[in-house]
Amino acid sequence: MSVEGWKTILVLGGIRSGKSEFAESLVADAPVVRYIATAGEGDPEDTEWATRLAAHRARRPGSWTSEETAGEPRRLADVISSAEPNETLLVDDLGGWVTVLLDPDHQPADDLATVAELAEAIGSCAARVVLVSPEVGLSLVPTTPLGRAFTDALGAVNRAVADACDSVVLVVAGQPVPLKPAAVPPTAAAPSVAAAPATGTASVGSGSSPDDVEPTPEVQLPDVLTHTPPVAPNQEPGNPWAAPTMALPMVSTGLVIQPGMELPMPDEYAGPQAVDRLATLDVPGAGLGVLDRVVGFAAATQGTSTPQAWGSVRVLLLHGDHAGGASAGAVAGESARRAAQARAGRGALARLAAESGASLQVVDTPAAAPIEDGPALTVDQVESALRYGWRLAEQAADAGVQLLVLAACGAGTEAAAAAVLAATAGAEPPAVLGRVFTDAGAIDDAAWMIRCAAVRDALHRTRHSPRGAKDVLSELGGGDVAVATGVLLGATARRVPVLLDGPVGMAAGMVSRDLAGQARHWCLLADHGGHPAVRLAADVLGLNPLLDLRMDLGEGANALVALPLLRSVLALAAALPVHPxxxxxxxxxxxxxxxxxxxxxxxxxxxxxxxxxxxxxxxxDAEPDFVEPEPAGPGPTSTEPDAQPASGWRAG
Structure with missing residues (x-):
């Protein structure tokens, strides 16, 4: 049994019921675990008790930290209330805590007040907390006053803690039985990306008409998909596309996304094996050329040396505007019009998705404030946007999607991406800001200079600010970059590759390095589009563009143009026989x-x-018909062909 959607959970059980093992399994994959031991050492001559304690210690991973509260039972509430959001606490167990609480050495004391403090600390704790406690209420009433005092006190503690916890599980004979489910299951609703104007209208200028824009009442996980082919969830046993998300810290509002997360890496052996296999196929010459990287990438992300062409593809179109100088030269309401077009199945992106048989999901992200004046987003908005993007990737993985295409449309996205690159890679804004074009196709140098000035002022304003991932997203990135970063992290956790195209996706890739360095290994760049920011980010991330088409159909559309070619390469590599x-x-x-x-x-x-x-x-002994002539000048000493071509490929 797995318990989901909890922040604080009480695990009850009898003696040797398996309650401690179950509690430890809930936090086994958490990156930061503090084990709170409440029981004292006991009588030195009690070898059986010492053996129990040793068994508990032996089960704890070496990465866990342990803390003792037996010396002062009241300190347990302080430890829980002071825990950080990125921590996970395991308290084992409350029976030992009550024993110490009732010890005459700690009397006189207000035990009821201490229990109330503990319940209040659990209810307000920012970290995840797992508490283990014996369930003694099902046994006979003890015949001794001390025994009755213990059972009464433990019963009161269990009731108070159960009321404060999100979930309660009773373990009987090793079988967990849920008593109190989480108030909000994780799949019930997406976390709201709050505190930002969440309408489909553009936030830049005032020239947009309400009739031209499809309003959106609030920013939430959209259910609107256009051009969605029938997709069966890809959940066959052993299918790497359906691998579950690793256990990560959770709070009541979702995941705790923090720097240094350990997410999966692609298969380090399958990729090279797939490329080596290409040299044996029945193709002339060098075969697939530079597109062998597609085969190696697909093999590593699928975990097999014979990868298959991606069947189920989903395009995530992130729509979010940036106010202030970042959007200089943008037509008011244009990005909202394009998002509405995509929802209706019109426009370049929707038509290309339909041609490729890909589903298209339009996602509204929080509008960003002018970065030259203050932060683009609040800290809470960044946290919510990251979790929101993660959930988008999770939803796609649960639907059997095998490839995500990250797209974006919004006023000022290029300037925001340039600001992120300047903050994370030390780039100069003029070097990574592309030219600004008017509707008539003319170059707008005045708007370009305003964008450069906005990015320059934002960097000057934040020159003393931290350069952590969440700080960069809050100060400079904005909602679309934050949601895109969450998508990359969630896709990495579910082993779903992502096809990048454009400055927003590349800026998200730069930010994701600080949160999980594994994310870039699940990304593929089809074309740089001639954009300077994309080129710089690709160089930093080690993503070599496969093509150089220099199209400018909008972020995401260029990738969809290349998608049929990539699919054809994979299908060919999988179907061709070995050379005779x-x-x-x-x-x-x-x-x-x-x-x-x-x-x-x-x-x-x-x-x-x-x-x-x-x-x-x-x-x-007969004379041969032809004799190889000796070279007349300097040259190789042997005319025999090499045993294997220097390139590693079979000669044509």
């Missing part, structure tokens, strides 16, 4: 090699002196 020269003669039923080939038994007209027969051998 690399397969045994018997298996191919081909003529034997010259060394073992039988000599023609029919006599030639000119060879009257040769007796025909199957055992006739050529005259080895």
């Amino acid at each position: 020269s690399l397969v045994g003669d018997e298996a191919l039923d081909e003529p034997a090699t010259p060394e073992t080939a039988p000599v023609d038994t029919a006599p030639d007209e000119d060879d009257d002196d040769v007796e025909p027969g199957p055992t006739t051998e050529p005259d080895r």
Whole structure:
């Protein structure tokens, strides 16, 4: 059984019921765990008790930290209330805590007040907390006053803690039985990206008309998908596309996304094996050329040396505007119009998605404030946007999506991406800001200078600010970059590759390095589009663009143009047979090699002196028809072909 959606959970059970093992399994994959031991050492001569304690210690991973509260039971509430959001606490157990609480050495004391403090600390704790406690209320009433005092006190503590916790589980004979589910299951609703104007209208200028824009009442996980082909969840056993998300810290509002997360890496052996296999296929010359990287990438992310073409593809179109100088030169309401077009199945992106059989999901992100004046987003908005993006990737993985295409449309996105690159890679804004074009196709140098000035002022304003991932998203990035970063992290956790295209996706890739360095290994860049910011970010992230088409159809559309080519390469690599020269003669039923080939038994007209027969051998002393001439000048000392081409490919 797995328990989801909890922040604080009480695990009850009898003696040897398996409650501690179950509690430890809930936090086994958490990156930061503090084990709170409440029981004292006991009588030194009690070897059985010492053995129990040793068994508990032996089960704890070496990465866990332990803390003792037996010396002062009231300190347990302080430890829980002071825990950080990125921590996970395991308290084992409350029976030992009550024993110490009732010890005469700690009396007189207000035990009821201490229990109330503990319940209040659990209810207000920012970290995840797992508490283990014995359930003694099902046994007989003890016959001794001390026994009755213990059971009464423990019963009161269990009731108070159960009321303060989100979930309660009773473990009976090793089987967990839920008593109190989480108030909000994790799949019930998406976390709201709050505190930002959440309408489909543009936040730049005032020239947009309400009739031209499809309003959106609030920013939430959209259910609108256009051009969605029938997709069955890809949940077959052993399918790497359906691998579950690793356990990560959770709070009541979702995941705790923090720097240094350990997310999965692609298969380090499958990629090189797939590329080596290409050299054996029945193709002429160098075969697929530079597109062999597509095969290696797909093999590593799918975990097999014979990867398949991506069948189910989803395009995530992130729509979010940036106010202030970042959007200089942008037509008011244009991005909202394009988002509404995509929802209706019109426009370049929607048509390309339909041609590719890909689903298209339009996602509204929080509008960003002018970065030259203050932070683009609040800290809470950044946290919510990251979790929101993660949930988008999770939703796609649960639907069997095998490839995500990250797209974006919004006023000022290029300037925001340039600001992120300047903060994370030390780039100069003019070097990474692309030219600004008017509707008529003319270059707008004045708008370009305003954007450069806005990014310059934002960098000057934040020159003393931290450069952590969340700080950069809050000060400079904005809602679209924050949601895109969450998508990359969530896709990495679910082993779903992402096809990037444009400055927003690349800026998200730069930010994700601080949160989880594994994310960039799940990204593929189809084309840089001639954009300077994309080129710089690709160089930093080690993503070599596959193509150089220099199209400018909008972020995400360029990737969809390349998608059929990438699919064709994968399908070809998976279907082509091995070259006949690399397969045994018997298996191919081909003529034997010259060394073992039988000599023609029919006599030639000119060879009257040769007796025909199957055992006739050529005259080895006869002069050959052709002799390789010696080179006249300097050159190689041998004209024999190499055993294997230097490139590693089979010669054509």
